[in-house]
Amino acid sequence: MPKDPNVDVDELSYREAISEVEAIVLSLESESIDVDELSAKVSRGLALVAHCRTRLDAVTDEVDRLVGDGDEPS
Amino acid sequence: MDRTLTVTELCGFVAGVIDEVFPEEVWVSGSISGLNRRGPHAYFSLVDPATPSDRQRASLPVVLFAPERARVNAMLNRTGAVRMDDGLEIKVRGRIQYYPPQGRVQLIMTMVDPSFTVGQLELARQALLVELATAGLLETNKAVPLPVAPRRIGLVTSSGSAAEADFVNELRSSRFPFQLTRYDSRVQGPEAPAELVAAIAAAASREEIVVVTRGGGARTDLGAFDEGDVARAIARCPVPVVVGVGHEVDRSVADEVAAISVKTPTAAAGYLVGLVEQFEARVESAQRGLVSVAAFSTEAASTQLQAIEGRLHRVTSRAGARADADLTRHVHRLATAARSQLNGLRMGLGVAEATLSASDPHRMFQRGWSTTHTATGQLVRSPADVAAGTTLLTRTAGGSITSTVDQTKTTGEET
Numbered sequence: 198m199p200k201d202p203n204v205d206v207d208e209l210s211y212r213e214a215i216s217e218v219e220a221i222v223l224s225l226e227s228e229s230i231d232v233d234e235l236s237a238k239v240s241r242g243l244a245l246v247a248h249c250r251t252r253l254d255a256v257t258d259e260v261d262r263l264v265g266d267g268d269e270p271s
Numbered sequence: 272m273d274r275t276l277t278v279t280e281l282c283g284f285v286a287g288v289i290d291e292v293f294p295e296e297v298w299v300s301g302s303i304s305g306l307n308r309r310g311p312h313a314y315f316s317l318v319d320p321a322t323p324s325d326r327q328r329a330s331l332p333v334v335l336f337a338p339e340r341a342r343v344n345a346m347l348n349r350t351g352a353v354r355m356d357d358g359l360e361i362k363v364r365g366r367i368q369y370y371p372p373q374g375r376v377q378l379i380m381t382m383v384d385p386s387f388t389v390g391q392l393e394l395a396r397q398a399l400l401v402e403l404a405t406a407g408l409l410e411t412n413k414a415v416p417l418p419v420a421p422r423r424i425g426l427v428t429s430s431g432s433a434a435e436a437d438f439v440n441e442l443r444s445s446r447f448p449f450q451l452t453r454y455d456s457r458v459q460g461p462e463a464p465a466e467l468v469a470a471i472a473a474a475a476s477r478e479e480i481v482v483v484t485r486g487g488g489a490r491t492d493l494g495a496f497d498e499g500d501v502a503r504a505i506a507r508c509p510v511p512v513v514v515g516v517g518h519e520v521d522r523s524v525a526d527e528v529a530a531i532s533v534k535t536p537t538a539a540a541g542y543l544v545g546l547v548e549q550f551e552a553r554v555e556s557a558q559r560g561l562v563s564v565a566a567f568s569t570e571a572a573s574t575q576l577q578a579i580e581g582r583l584h585r586v587t588s589r590a591g592a593r594a595d596a597d598l599t600r601h602v603h604r605l606a607t608a609a610r611s612q613l614n615g616l617r618m619g620l621g622v623a624e625a626t627l628s629a630s631d632p633h634r635m636f637q638r639g640w641s642t643t644h645t646a647t648g649q650l651v652r653s654p655a656d657v658a659a660g661t662t663l664l665t666r667t668a669g670g671s672i673t674s675t676v677d678q679t680k681t682t683g684e685e686t
Contacts, residue, residue, distance in 0.1 A: 239631045257613050
């Protein structure tokens with residue numbers, strides 16, 4: 198379940214953040230939302246996406262660091 | 272014949288008849304009996320050996336005077352095979368003579384035929400060998416296991432003889448502590464066979480090995496060693512018998528039946544010393560063998576260990592290389608999977624971001640769209656939502672516009 202939308206994005210785990218993003222997108226696609234609310238949700242969703250992307254980038258860097266090139270052995 | 276003869280006349284007459292009947296020397300064979308060689312002359316009787324009763328046995332006195340005795344002895348010495356002794360069968364030549372002082376017919380011996388005696392002995396010897404072979408006695412004593420290092424030795428020989436001294440000296444000169452027991456026995460003459468048999472039996476009951484020995488002599492001196500009783504005693508002896516009878520050419524029957532046969536008393540002792548030396552050498556060799564086997568085993572074990580280590584190393588290396596390759600492959604798969612996951616996530620994020628961006632009212636406003644609410648904040652979705660005079664709040668990209676409704680017209684009503 199998505200956490201409270203007021204929680205600081207940076208404190209969310211990736212799973213929590215992406216779940217909230219999915220919930221926001223779902224609500225945008227299915228509900229009639231006030232422009233202000235829409236704006237807030239989009240803003241929150243984009244912040245969550247940015248957070249997730251940051252986490253992804255960090256994990257990618259970590260993976261690269263851990264496994265090097267990860268080339269197929271000869 | 273009314274005339275009465277004197278003894279001398281009669282004896283002369285008998286002598287004349289005998290001279291007439293036996294004008295030349297004759298050959299006669301028989302066994303020696305009552306040999307008397309004290310003094311320069313020798314006397315004995317020739318008897319038939321195979322006569323059942325002594326009382327019925329014919330007997331011929333033989334006289335060997337000193338000159339003939341010297342010649343006969345020279346002949347015997349040349350052949351080396353025959354020595355006159357009681358019981359010996361012999362063929363002699365001589366002149367038949369009537370000897371008046373003793374009133375008897377006697378043979379004045381002039382010559383001997385040694386080959387006759389040798390032949391007789393050989394015949395008897397061969398017959399005995401056949402008999403022993405038939406009874407399986409030629410191999411009996413040889414089948415008795417030899418002691419590996421005999422210590423208790425029974426010496427059967429004539430006490431005080433040179434043979435005894437030779438044997439004892441040879442044994443003593445070795446460094447081995449033999450325990451020697453002497454069993455005295457005559458080794459020559461009519462009593463020799465029975466004494467040898469008794470001595471062998473006595474020695475066999477106490478000793479590990481029995482030595483029967485005597486010094487060299489004429490073939491006939493060794494007659495006891497061709498006797499059946501002696502041969503059987505040796506063959507049936509429960510311990511091995513070493514026979515060392517001094518002879519150069521022929522082997523006695525004792526030699527044939529004994530476990531071991533050597534030529535002299537010294538050789539007999541030497542054989543025993545050799546046995547112990549062989550044992551000693553075998554022990555030493557075995558010791559050396561053990562050491563070298565141990566060394567070889569250690570070396571072999573070491574080599575084997577090295578080989579195993581090498582194989583282990585190669586296997587480990589291969590396993591390591593394999594594991595390394597496996598790991599690398601796994602790492603690669605991990606990396607690929609991780610990146611794939613990340614890319615998926617990234618794509619998901621992109622989709623979410625695009626969706627969100629598409630929903631962003633700001634971007635709609637930028638493109639000229641706007642939203643209009645009533646003063647109460649209700650979104651105006653159609654002209655029916657408002658009436659003339661209603662105050663409207665319109666949001667655009669640049670800000671907001673407040674206006675009042677003049678007129679409403681629904682779609683289709685527009686001209």
